[in-house]
Amino acid sequence: MRGDASLTDVYRGMVPADLVLVCGVFGNVSDEDIERTVDSCAGLCRTGGTVVWTRHRGAPDRVPLICEWFETRGFARQWLSDPAAGFGVGTHRFMGETQPLVPGMSMFTFTGYDTLRRGGATTDDA
Template identity: 95%
Template sequence: MDWQTWHAQYDRPGSYMAQRLEAVRTQIGTSLDSSPPGPLRVVSLCAGQGRDLLPVLADHPRRDDVRALLVELDPRNAAYAEKTARSAGLDQTKVVRGDASLTDVYRGMVPADLVLVCGVFGNISDEDIERTVDSCARLCRTGGTVVWTRHRGAPDRVPLICEWFETRGFARQWLSGPAAEFGVGTHRFMGETQPLVPGMSMFTFTGYDTLRRSSAATDDA
Protein backbone atom coordinates (compact mmCIF):
# COMPACT_ATOMS: atom_id res chain seq x y z
CA MET A 1 0.00 0.00 0.00
CA ASP A 2 1.27 3.46 -0.95
CA TRP A 3 0.14 5.33 2.13
CA GLN A 4 1.00 8.74 0.71
CA THR A 5 -1.25 8.19 -2.30
CA TRP A 6 -3.93 6.78 0.00
CA HIS A 7 -4.27 10.20 1.65
CA ALA A 8 -5.45 11.69 -1.67
CA GLN A 9 -8.88 10.22 -0.90
CA TYR A 10 -9.33 13.01 1.65
CA ASP A 11 -9.25 15.56 -1.19
CA ARG A 12 -12.42 14.26 -2.87
CA PRO A 13 -15.31 16.39 -1.54
CA GLY A 14 -18.22 14.32 -0.26
CA SER A 15 -16.26 11.08 -0.29
CA TYR A 16 -16.44 8.57 2.53
CA MET A 17 -12.93 9.55 3.63
CA ALA A 18 -13.63 13.29 3.49
CA GLN A 19 -16.74 12.84 5.62
CA ARG A 20 -14.86 10.72 8.14
CA LEU A 21 -12.09 13.29 8.36
CA GLU A 22 -14.60 16.07 9.05
CA ALA A 23 -16.20 13.99 11.80
CA VAL A 24 -12.83 13.34 13.42
CA ARG A 25 -11.86 17.01 13.24
CA THR A 26 -15.14 17.99 14.88
CA GLN A 27 -14.52 15.56 17.73
CA ILE A 28 -10.95 16.84 18.20
CA GLY A 29 -12.24 20.40 18.42
CA THR A 30 -14.95 19.39 20.90
CA SER A 31 -12.36 17.61 23.05
CA LEU A 32 -10.06 20.64 23.10
CA ASP A 33 -13.00 22.93 23.88
CA SER A 34 -13.96 20.86 26.91
CA SER A 35 -10.44 20.26 28.26
CA PRO A 36 -9.50 21.85 31.61
CA PRO A 37 -7.38 25.02 31.73
CA GLY A 38 -3.61 24.66 31.60
CA PRO A 39 -1.16 22.61 29.56
CA LEU A 40 -2.56 19.79 27.42
CA ARG A 41 -0.94 16.74 25.89
CA VAL A 42 -2.08 15.07 22.69
CA VAL A 43 -0.74 11.88 21.11
CA SER A 44 -1.67 10.50 17.69
CA LEU A 45 -1.00 6.87 16.75
CA CYS A 46 -0.29 6.13 13.07
CA ALA A 47 -0.75 9.84 12.47
CA GLY A 48 -0.29 9.75 8.71
CA GLN A 49 -0.01 13.29 7.38
CA GLY A 50 -1.63 14.77 10.47
CA ARG A 51 -4.63 15.94 8.48
CA ASP A 52 -7.00 15.32 11.37
CA LEU A 53 -5.19 17.09 14.22
CA LEU A 54 -2.96 19.77 12.70
CA PRO A 55 -5.57 21.94 10.90
CA VAL A 56 -7.76 21.94 14.01
CA LEU A 57 -4.89 22.76 16.30
CA ALA A 58 -3.60 25.55 14.05
CA ASP A 59 -6.86 27.52 14.41
CA HIS A 60 -7.84 26.58 17.94
CA PRO A 61 -7.71 29.07 20.87
CA ARG A 62 -5.94 26.42 22.98
CA ARG A 63 -3.13 25.84 20.44
CA ASP A 64 -0.44 27.33 22.66
CA ASP A 65 -1.50 25.10 25.56
CA VAL A 66 -0.99 21.92 23.56
CA ARG A 67 2.07 19.71 23.34
CA ALA A 68 1.43 17.14 20.64
CA LEU A 69 3.22 13.99 19.52
CA LEU A 70 2.44 12.47 16.13
CA VAL A 71 3.93 9.03 15.43
CA GLU A 72 4.06 7.82 11.83
CA LEU A 73 6.18 5.12 10.17
CA ASP A 74 5.91 6.21 6.51
CA PRO A 75 8.75 8.71 5.89
CA ARG A 76 6.90 10.78 3.27
CA ASN A 77 3.80 11.14 5.41
CA ALA A 78 5.89 12.01 8.45
CA ALA A 79 7.70 14.68 6.41
CA TYR A 80 4.35 16.07 5.22
CA ALA A 81 3.10 16.31 8.81
CA GLU A 82 6.33 17.94 9.96
CA LYS A 83 6.12 20.56 7.20
CA THR A 84 2.46 21.26 8.01
CA ALA A 85 3.21 21.71 11.71
CA ARG A 86 6.15 24.04 11.07
CA SER A 87 4.19 26.10 8.52
CA ALA A 88 1.42 26.58 11.07
CA GLY A 89 3.87 27.64 13.77
CA LEU A 90 2.97 24.67 15.98
CA ASP A 91 6.32 24.72 17.74
CA GLN A 92 5.15 22.40 20.54
CA THR A 93 4.17 19.70 18.05
CA LYS A 94 6.65 16.89 17.47
CA VAL A 95 6.46 14.43 14.59
CA VAL A 96 8.33 11.18 15.15
CA ARG A 97 9.00 8.72 12.38
CA GLY A 98 8.63 5.42 14.16
CA ASP A 99 6.49 2.41 15.01
CA ALA A 100 3.33 3.71 16.66
CA SER A 101 2.59 0.29 18.16
CA LEU A 102 5.52 0.51 20.58
CA THR A 103 4.78 1.97 23.99
CA ASP A 104 8.28 3.36 24.47
CA VAL A 105 7.74 6.07 21.85
CA TYR A 106 5.13 7.73 24.09
CA ARG A 107 7.33 8.13 27.17
CA GLY A 108 7.08 11.61 28.60
CA MET A 109 3.85 12.35 26.74
CA VAL A 110 1.40 10.12 28.56
CA PRO A 111 -1.01 10.04 30.19
CA ALA A 112 -2.41 12.42 27.58
CA ASP A 113 -5.51 14.59 27.52
CA LEU A 114 -6.37 13.48 23.99
CA VAL A 115 -5.39 10.21 22.28
CA LEU A 116 -6.08 9.76 18.57
CA VAL A 117 -6.38 6.20 17.26
CA CYS A 118 -7.56 6.98 13.74
CA GLY A 119 -6.95 4.71 10.77
CA VAL A 120 -5.69 1.94 13.04
CA PHE A 121 -8.53 -0.40 14.00
CA GLY A 122 -9.40 -1.23 10.38
CA ASN A 123 -5.86 -2.41 9.75
CA ILE A 124 -5.23 -4.74 12.68
CA SER A 125 -6.69 -7.99 13.99
CA ASP A 126 -9.56 -8.14 16.47
CA GLU A 127 -7.16 -9.35 19.16
CA ASP A 128 -4.90 -6.37 18.53
CA ILE A 129 -7.84 -3.96 18.57
CA GLU A 130 -8.76 -5.18 22.04
CA ARG A 131 -5.13 -5.00 23.18
CA THR A 132 -4.89 -1.42 21.89
CA VAL A 133 -8.12 -0.42 23.61
CA ASP A 134 -6.69 -1.87 26.81
CA SER A 135 -3.52 0.18 26.27
CA CYS A 136 -5.58 3.35 25.93
CA ALA A 137 -6.19 3.15 29.68
CA ARG A 138 -2.43 3.66 30.00
CA LEU A 139 -2.10 6.32 27.31
CA CYS A 140 -5.05 8.46 28.47
CA ARG A 141 -5.32 10.42 31.70
CA THR A 142 -8.40 10.21 33.90
CA GLY A 143 -10.92 12.53 32.27
CA GLY A 144 -9.04 12.47 28.96
CA THR A 145 -10.53 11.53 25.61
CA VAL A 146 -9.86 8.93 22.94
CA VAL A 147 -11.05 9.59 19.38
CA TRP A 148 -10.98 6.47 17.20
CA THR A 149 -12.15 5.20 13.82
CA ARG A 150 -13.13 1.91 12.24
CA HIS A 151 -14.87 1.13 8.95
CA ARG A 152 -18.42 -0.26 8.99
CA GLY A 153 -17.73 -3.05 6.51
CA ALA A 154 -18.45 -6.64 7.47
CA PRO A 155 -17.79 -7.69 10.07
CA ASP A 156 -18.92 -4.42 11.69
CA ARG A 157 -16.75 -4.23 14.79
CA VAL A 158 -17.86 -0.76 15.89
CA PRO A 159 -20.35 -2.05 18.53
CA LEU A 160 -17.74 -4.46 19.89
CA ILE A 161 -15.07 -1.74 20.06
CA CYS A 162 -17.51 0.42 22.04
CA GLU A 163 -18.08 -2.49 24.40
CA TRP A 164 -14.33 -2.99 24.87
CA PHE A 165 -13.84 0.67 25.71
CA GLU A 166 -16.79 0.79 28.06
CA THR A 167 -15.77 -2.31 30.03
CA ARG A 168 -12.41 -0.62 30.66
CA GLY A 169 -13.74 2.50 32.30
CA PHE A 170 -14.44 4.66 29.24
CA ALA A 171 -17.73 6.52 28.84
CA ARG A 172 -19.14 6.99 25.35
CA GLN A 173 -19.35 10.66 24.38
CA TRP A 174 -20.26 10.41 20.70
CA LEU A 175 -20.58 7.79 17.97
CA SER A 176 -21.31 8.28 14.27
CA GLY A 177 -24.61 6.84 13.13
CA PRO A 178 -24.93 3.28 11.78
CA ALA A 179 -26.03 4.59 8.37
CA ALA A 180 -22.61 6.18 7.78
CA GLU A 181 -20.01 4.15 5.91
CA PHE A 182 -17.49 5.03 8.60
CA GLY A 183 -17.33 4.64 12.35
CA VAL A 184 -15.96 7.50 14.45
CA GLY A 185 -16.16 7.25 18.21
CA THR A 186 -15.24 9.43 21.16
CA HIS A 187 -14.76 7.91 24.61
CA ARG A 188 -13.77 9.66 27.84
CA PHE A 189 -11.67 7.74 30.34
CA MET A 190 -13.29 7.74 33.76
CA GLY A 191 -11.05 5.09 35.34
CA GLU A 192 -7.68 5.28 37.01
CA THR A 193 -4.76 5.58 34.61
CA GLN A 194 -2.44 2.59 34.72
CA PRO A 195 1.35 2.82 34.27
CA LEU A 196 2.67 2.50 30.73
CA VAL A 197 4.19 -0.93 30.12
CA PRO A 198 7.71 -0.41 28.71
CA GLY A 199 8.85 -2.37 25.68
CA MET A 200 5.34 -3.47 24.75
CA SER A 201 3.89 -3.76 21.24
CA MET A 202 0.20 -2.90 21.21
CA PHE A 203 -0.55 -4.19 17.70
CA THR A 204 0.79 -5.40 14.39
CA PHE A 205 -0.26 -3.17 11.50
CA THR A 206 -1.44 -5.80 9.01
CA GLY A 207 -3.34 -3.60 6.57
CA TYR A 208 -6.98 -3.60 5.51
CA ASP A 209 -6.37 -5.33 2.18
CA THR A 210 -4.43 -8.17 3.79
CA LEU A 211 -7.08 -8.67 6.47
CA ARG A 212 -9.83 -8.69 3.84
CA ARG A 213 -8.04 -11.31 1.72
CA SER A 214 -7.42 -13.43 4.80
CA SER A 215 -11.07 -13.24 5.79
CA ALA A 216 -12.19 -14.17 2.26
CA ALA A 217 -9.83 -17.17 2.21
CA THR A 218 -11.22 -18.34 5.55
CA ASP A 219 -14.82 -18.01 4.31
CA ASP A 220 -13.98 -20.08 1.22
CA ALA A 221 -12.27 -22.83 3.19
Protein backbone atom coordinates in the same frame (compact mmCIF):
# COMPACT_ATOMS: atom_id res chain seq x y z
CA MET B 1 8.55 13.14 16.94
CA ARG B 2 9.17 10.17 14.68
CA GLY B 3 8.61 6.57 15.73
CA ASP B 4 6.58 3.40 15.46
CA ALA B 5 3.10 4.28 16.73
CA SER B 6 2.49 0.68 17.81
CA LEU B 7 5.26 0.70 20.44
CA THR B 8 4.49 1.91 23.94
CA ASP B 9 8.06 3.16 24.45
CA VAL B 10 7.44 5.89 21.84
CA TYR B 11 4.98 7.56 24.22
CA ARG B 12 7.31 7.74 27.20
CA GLY B 13 7.27 11.27 28.57
CA MET B 14 4.10 12.19 26.63
CA VAL B 15 1.50 10.29 28.63
CA PRO B 16 -0.91 10.37 30.24
CA ALA B 17 -2.52 12.66 27.66
CA ASP B 18 -5.73 14.67 27.47
CA LEU B 19 -6.35 13.58 23.86
CA VAL B 20 -5.37 10.29 22.22
CA LEU B 21 -6.03 9.69 18.51
CA VAL B 22 -6.31 6.10 17.31
CA CYS B 23 -7.27 6.80 13.71
CA GLY B 24 -6.52 4.54 10.77
CA VAL B 25 -5.52 1.68 13.06
CA PHE B 26 -8.54 -0.45 14.01
CA GLY B 27 -9.47 -1.27 10.41
CA ASN B 28 -5.97 -2.51 9.68
CA VAL B 29 -5.19 -4.81 12.61
CA SER B 30 -6.56 -8.03 14.08
CA ASP B 31 -9.31 -8.11 16.69
CA GLU B 32 -6.74 -9.19 19.28
CA ASP B 33 -4.63 -6.13 18.44
CA ILE B 34 -7.66 -3.83 18.63
CA GLU B 35 -8.41 -5.12 22.11
CA ARG B 36 -4.76 -4.80 23.20
CA THR B 37 -4.70 -1.21 21.94
CA VAL B 38 -7.93 -0.41 23.78
CA ASP B 39 -6.35 -1.89 26.93
CA SER B 40 -3.33 0.35 26.44
CA CYS B 41 -5.50 3.46 26.22
CA ALA B 42 -5.90 3.30 30.02
CA GLY B 43 -2.17 4.09 30.16
CA LEU B 44 -2.19 6.59 27.32
CA CYS B 45 -5.07 8.71 28.75
CA ARG B 46 -5.23 10.69 31.92
CA THR B 47 -8.47 10.52 33.91
CA GLY B 48 -10.93 12.66 31.97
CA GLY B 49 -8.90 12.32 28.76
CA THR B 50 -10.58 11.51 25.46
CA VAL B 51 -9.81 8.85 22.86
CA VAL B 52 -10.94 9.52 19.30
CA TRP B 53 -10.88 6.37 17.18
CA THR B 54 -11.97 5.21 13.73
CA ARG B 55 -12.98 1.92 12.14
CA HIS B 56 -14.74 1.09 8.86
CA ARG B 57 -18.28 -0.31 9.09
CA GLY B 58 -17.67 -3.11 6.55
CA ALA B 59 -18.08 -6.75 7.47
CA PRO B 60 -17.35 -7.69 10.05
CA ASP B 61 -18.59 -4.50 11.72
CA ARG B 62 -16.49 -4.33 14.87
CA VAL B 63 -17.65 -0.86 15.94
CA PRO B 64 -20.13 -2.22 18.54
CA LEU B 65 -17.45 -4.55 19.93
CA ILE B 66 -14.89 -1.73 20.10
CA CYS B 67 -17.41 0.38 22.05
CA GLU B 68 -17.97 -2.54 24.43
CA TRP B 69 -14.22 -2.99 24.93
CA PHE B 70 -13.76 0.69 25.77
CA GLU B 71 -16.79 0.82 28.03
CA THR B 72 -15.82 -2.26 30.07
CA ARG B 73 -12.43 -0.64 30.69
CA GLY B 74 -13.65 2.56 32.29
CA PHE B 75 -14.31 4.69 29.21
CA ALA B 76 -17.63 6.49 28.77
CA ARG B 77 -19.01 6.88 25.25
CA GLN B 78 -19.23 10.54 24.27
CA TRP B 79 -20.18 10.21 20.62
CA LEU B 80 -20.45 7.57 17.89
CA SER B 81 -21.13 8.12 14.21
CA ASP B 82 -24.38 6.75 12.82
CA PRO B 83 -24.02 3.32 11.14
CA ALA B 84 -25.70 4.74 8.02
CA ALA B 85 -22.67 7.02 7.56
CA GLY B 86 -20.71 3.98 6.36
CA PHE B 87 -17.76 4.66 8.65
CA GLY B 88 -17.18 4.51 12.36
CA VAL B 89 -15.83 7.38 14.43
CA GLY B 90 -16.10 7.22 18.18
CA THR B 91 -15.04 9.27 21.15
CA HIS B 92 -14.71 7.81 24.61
CA ARG B 93 -13.71 9.66 27.79
CA PHE B 94 -11.57 7.82 30.32
CA MET B 95 -13.28 7.84 33.71
CA GLY B 96 -10.96 5.38 35.44
CA GLU B 97 -7.60 5.78 37.09
CA THR B 98 -4.67 6.08 34.70
CA GLN B 99 -2.70 2.85 34.56
CA PRO B 100 1.05 2.58 34.00
CA LEU B 101 1.83 2.09 30.33
CA VAL B 102 3.51 -1.28 29.85
CA PRO B 103 7.05 -0.57 28.60
CA GLY B 104 8.46 -2.42 25.60
CA MET B 105 5.08 -3.57 24.33
CA SER B 106 3.75 -3.60 20.80
CA MET B 107 0.05 -2.67 20.88
CA PHE B 108 -0.62 -3.81 17.31
CA THR B 109 0.86 -5.10 14.09
CA PHE B 110 -0.33 -3.16 11.06
CA THR B 111 -1.65 -5.88 8.75
CA GLY B 112 -3.71 -3.77 6.36
CA TYR B 113 -7.39 -3.85 5.47
CA ASP B 114 -6.90 -5.70 2.18
CA THR B 115 -4.97 -8.52 3.87
CA LEU B 116 -7.54 -8.82 6.66
CA ARG B 117 -10.42 -8.79 4.16
CA ARG B 118 -8.82 -11.67 2.21
CA GLY B 119 -8.43 -13.62 5.44
CA GLY B 120 -4.66 -13.18 5.50
CA ALA B 121 -4.63 -12.53 9.24
CA THR B 122 -6.94 -13.57 12.03
CA THR B 123 -7.10 -12.82 15.69
CA ASP B 124 -4.76 -15.79 16.19
CA ASP B 125 -2.07 -14.36 13.90
CA ALA B 126 -1.11 -11.37 16.02
